[in-house]
Amino acid sequence: MIFNQYFYHPDLTQPVVTLSQEESEHCVRALRHRAGDEVLLTDGLGNEARAIILTDNPKACQVELHDVRMVKNTNAHRLHLAIAPTKNIDRIEWLVEKCVELGIETIHFILCDNSERPRVNMDRMRRIAVSALKQCQTTWLPPMTLTRFDDFLKSHAQMPADKYIAWCDDENTRQLAREGFSHDDVILLIGPEGDFSAAEIETARQYGYTEVKLGNRRLRTETAGLYGCLLMAVKDI
Template identity: 45%
Template sequence: MHIFYTPDITQNTYTLNEEESKHCVRVLRLPIGSQVNLVDGKGGFYTAEIISDNPKKVNLSILQVQREFHKRNHYLHIAVAPTKNIDRIEWFLEKATELGIDEITPIITDRSERRIVKEDRLNKVITSAIKQSIKAYHPKLNEAISYDAFLKLPFEGDKLIAHCIDHEDKKYISELVAPHQKYLILIGPEGDFTSKEVNLALNKGYKPLTLGDNRLRTETAALSVCFEINYLNR
C-alpha cells in the first residue's frame, strides 16, 4: 500500500507536490493507472488513481473517500519537556503517532535540557509515521511554550502530572481516569519537575500520577503514558 499525505485535498483530482511526485515516479516507479492511497490528516482516507506520471507533478483522480477513518474514541494530549538529544524526542513522536496520540506540546521547564524546538523537522517525523502506520489523523504539534504559561491554558478533561517526588496521593493511570475521555498529561525533563512546578500543577487541578518504581527517561515515560491510555481505551 502506497500512502501520500495530502492535507490540502478538496477536489476530485489532486496534484502531488514535487517531492511526493518524484518519490512516486522515480522511487516507487508507479505507472499511470496505479492506485494509491491518500490521507489528509483530518480523518479522510482516499483511494486514487494515477492519471499522469510527470516526476515533478503527478496528477491523481480520486476514486473513493472514507471520512473519519479509524476515528479514536478518546483524545490524548501529552505535554513533554524536549530532550537534549533531539533524536530521542523524534523517536517518541514516531512511536506515539504509531500507537495513537492527538496533540503534543513541548514545554520548557526549570530543568529543561533543550529550550529551542524546530517544529518543521518534528512535523516531518509525525507525517512519515502517519503514512507508515496508515493513520488518517495527523497529530497536532504545538509550538514550545513555558511551563507556567502552559498551565494557564484551558483544558476540559482529565489532567495528570507524572513526577518522581514522593507524594501520598500518586496513583496509576487506570486508577485516575475512565475510558473515552479527554486526557492531558505532563511529562517532565530528565531531572524531573521541581517541587514548585509540581505544586503549581496540583493547584491548577492536575492529579499526581505514578508510572511505577522504575526511573524512566523522558521519552520512555511519555511513550508509556501513550501506551497505557490507548490500552485503557482499546
C-alpha cells in the first residue's frame, strides 16, 4: 500500500535509515503506520524512495529503502529569490511554504538599508519548508540563507544567471513577465516595505542587475516574491 504523504530524511544513500524523532512521530503516531507498511521518502535533494518500515518506534522509526530515484520536478527556469524579510514574519513564513510548493530553487533573506527586521529564525523556516515539501509531494528543499544585501551580490557575482532587481520607480517600465531569459538560472531581488535605497539600486546595477516591474500593481513584499515564483511556474509551460 503506497501512501501519498512524503516523509523527509536528508540522506537516502544508505540501505536502512532511521527517521528523525519528528518524522517518526508523524509516521507512527499521527499516521499510524506499522512495521511492514510501505511509505515514500524524499531527501529534499530531488530524490524519492519507496521504503518499508522495519521498526515502528514512534521516536526512531527504522525503514529499509527501495527504488531510490531522481524525480525533481523542474520549471523551465530555476528561480533564486533574494528577499528582504517582512516586519510581520508570518508573511515570510507563508511565502516560504508557497515557494516550496511552486518549486523555487533557493531562497535568500537579505538585510537591506530599509529592512525593519534584522533576524530570521532559520530553523523555523526550514521546518516550514520541510512541512510544505512533505505535503505537496515535492522533492526539492530549497537551500535558504540569511545574508546582507551586499554580501548576497558578491557571493552571486560569478553565477551565470539573468539578474533582476524589482523596483517600484515610475520611470522603470520594464516588466519581468516580458523578459526572455538567456540562462537556466534567474535571480530576483525584492526589497523591504520601504523599498531598496538609491545606493542599493546603484550597487545592484554595478553587479549587472536590471530593474524590472512585477506587473502594474503595488504588491506587498511577500506577494512580489510569490509573483516571481509563479511567473517561473507558468513561463514556458
